[in-house]
Amino acid sequence: MSEPTIFDLSSEGRIGVRFPKSDVSEYPLPEAFLRQSLPLPELSEIDVVRHFTRLSQKNYAIDLGFYPLGSCTMKYNPKINETVARLPGFAFTHPAQSILTVQGNLYLMYTLQEWLKEISGFAAVTLEPAAGAQGELVGALIIKAYHKDRSDLKRKKILIPDSAHGTNPATSAMVGFEVVPLPSDQRGNVDLAVLKTLCNNELAGLMLTNPNTLGLFDQNVLEVINLVHEAGGLVYGDGANLNALLGITRPGDLGFDIMHFNLHKTFSTPHGGGGPGSGPVAVTQRLIDYLPDPIVGIIEEGDEENPPLFGFITPAKSIGRIKSFQGHFGVLIRAFTYIYMHGAEGLRDIAEKAVLNANYLLSKLKDKYTLAYDRQCMHEFVLEGVWKDLPDIHALDIAKRLMDYGYHPPTNYFPLIVHEALMIEPTETESIQELDGFAEAMLKIAEEARTNPELLHDAPHNTPVRRCDELKAARDLVLCCSPFKDNE
């Protein structure tokens, strides 16, 4: 059943929210600048509530079921985070308020910086980047600034593993680097032999996701990092998969120079149907000066009686401002709350259970599905969504059929180096019952692929809409309710 749009539901003259009358005398509006019409819908509050409530019922969400999306870390979003983010003491603070009036906010941000440093093993953190991709941009800009500062202008190449997320090469290209792909070897590690040939004085750096998008911890990570350092390059860590490492190891200890966090993955802040995220960036001592402007610091030390005064600091050689104001504060509150509740013990528990869940699920699926790399995985693993003897079945069909079983499909067709990839990340908040249920569905589908392949090809059958014509969407572009314009 289609839900009409708010424009369809509009009825001329309907009043929604009302406002008090003006309490000042009337000032004439500037005639020359007034619009003739405002073609927005007119709805009453009940219309609005029913419409969006009905829309929400067409969505799948973590609050409804399992989301084994590799690389996304779709863990449970704690409700206490929602309560805390809405505390008026936070929600009603304006970003340009003088620092004396927002010491609570600044304390929270400073403390979160310190906690993220501790968790990852770095010397400083910026909370400003709005998302992982923006964190990567900061990282790439810092690498560029670092080499430029040392007048080392030949370094124009960034090495990126072929398994990397698309934002890695996109970001590097945006910053003006030449992207050099780095192949993976048969064990899913960075190919050391190839890496050695690329370590020279043209190397600006390496962007490494570890564990990588295959869910594998690079067995030579220390050597990889060392090789790049010896060649004079920097190593950037894409922290999307940090969930596997909380309390297990720290990227800073392993030798990474910079990394970004995805608070909306590792630290449980909600995905919101596509955002907002938050992508803080951590750096080692020698890169602190290049961080974006501003970071939160202690302006005046405290003593026994008085807390320190927190404020903003502009790093000495800052790459500049990366977004307005100081970051996604509402998201930071949630991550702060999450870390505070868990403590060191709780964080390690997260990583242990995330990796346990992934390996358990793997053990249930690896007989019927081809495992891309036959190694113990970390928090995620990649299967091939094909069988040699069933050439008409693709990962897409398996993914679509899973929806009929009530599950969101895993990430498919990524990473690109695995044929018909299905990347599965259960996360630590799923129970053994949930995992068994998912495994059973996957095994049933493997069976159906043989006995009744049409079920897969026509899937999904039980969802609010069925397979969509994406070709039509791209060819006959309709990107807004333009018919409404005609009515005005």
Add this chain to the structure above:
Amino acid sequence: MLFPKELKYQKTDEWVKIEGDTATVGVSDYAQDALSDVVYVELMVEVGDKVKQGDTLATVESVKAAADVNIPVNGEVVELNTALSDSPELINESPYEEAWIAKIKLAPEAGLENLLDAETYEKYCQER
């Protein structure tokens, strides 16, 4: 899959038809099959542009991919196929005939020796 014998090819899946001092360029059957339904063709050059082998001629976009079309010869662009903007699906329907993308007047050193013949290109496609 079609690999017309009279054409030359590049590993990046472009075909070239040489007639006198003019080269007509398009993307191969292999390419359109890999892309699947093409929804848009963006031309990256204008008539009169001097171009080199390897420059980007156009970007061909499908639902699941976007690929660059690389210029296979050195020369000057003399004509562009404007039909592709309204009918990008021609690339799928008629990659070698109606979906030619550009005509290029060959420079004296056009780089023709770098092109592959049909047999070599077909073999290359089979091994991919």
Add this chain to the structure above:
Amino acid sequence: MYTPHTASEVEAMLKAIGIEKLEDLFQEIPEKFRFPKLNLPPKSTEMETLDYLQEIASANATTQEMVSFLGAGAYDHYIPAVVDMILRRGEFYTAYTPYQPEISQGTLQAIFEYQSLICELTGMDVANASHYDGATACAEAVILAYHNFRGKRKKVILSQSVNPQYRQVIHTYMQGMDDLKILDEPTTNDLLELPSDLLEHLDTDTALVLVQYPDFFGRIFDLKSLIETAHGLGTLVAIAINPTALGILTPPGELGADIVVGEGQPLGLPLSYGGPYLGIFATKNELVRKIAGRLVGETLDVNGQLAYVLTLTAREQHIRREKATSNICSNQGLMALASTVYLSALGKNGLREVSNLCYQKAHYAAEQLDKLDGFEVLWKDTPFFHEFILQCPKPVSMINSHLEEHAILGGFDLSKEYPELKNCMLIAVTEKISKDDIDYLCEILQEVENE
């Protein structure tokens, strides 16, 4: 905390995997760096955590107990109760990006409606599913213009009356484009720039000119001749807007803008100390394929039913990778939903009302403040929306300190970003401010002057 495993379940799972203990899962981590001891507070219950966060929150002053005249890119508007009720629905906020349209129609239709509302509000043909904020939307506009001309035009002009943070972010983003010249300097000796001051700098090497409407100082100018001149030279025009102002002002689409950007925070998003906010981005039809970020389009499913999907995804980073013109991955999904609910709840009449109230109260404030000894409203004869510059007899920091003692948050101190505007603050007035609030501000300010 949220891991459900019992001890016996863990045992069963270890057995199924074929290992003895949890530590066996991490043997590939270099031993030297395995299991570090993290110096963090001990774990805590929900009750204790809430206590702690409430304590932290209470160390802030807010716009609830203080009367706030702060604007400069973020505004304290009334958010109807219905907005948060919808945002709290788990089906919306715990949902992932709608890559599987069959089970994401809620999110997709809401974004489609958001795109439509932005088009109607701005008068443009197409809007994307949002960028991070107004500043990054501006940066994306510059990137779009640069790639539009394929590097053949190397100059971009930024009006000085564009929010300084937006311009700073553009510079940061463009560091990768060494051949791009950004003209971001005063073009006039007068205190503040007019759009006409930019005319002489436009040429056929200019890819884009960016102006703000109303501008950073709240002023409204006729942009038609600037736009005409720019178009005559083939230059693209980007206009940064305030969405509340568009409740009554001519939409930039009608003025001829090629790109519209802006900060959507005023549309039902809490101040929340600066984020998460909402980057508005809209263009004319001709530029649709050059837009970065997510786009939702209409289509049909196999049963012929109307459905919504993410479309034109081949432009994005996950497919184009290093050839993508932008690295943007996420959008501000939940914030776009909030603004959609806000605009739906207010509707045509509600938005007009809010817009008008802001205008009226701001004009009352300007009139009253201008009467104070030692204070002057600058540019008072130029039409303005809900912000204006108040020149003060003393440095703004001193004045604001005094105001804070009287539970007032004074205007934004302009002297840091605009040194020539010494002792000047930017006053913003929204529908939440009452006449009494304004009179009180005048009373306290006069005290300052009399000291």
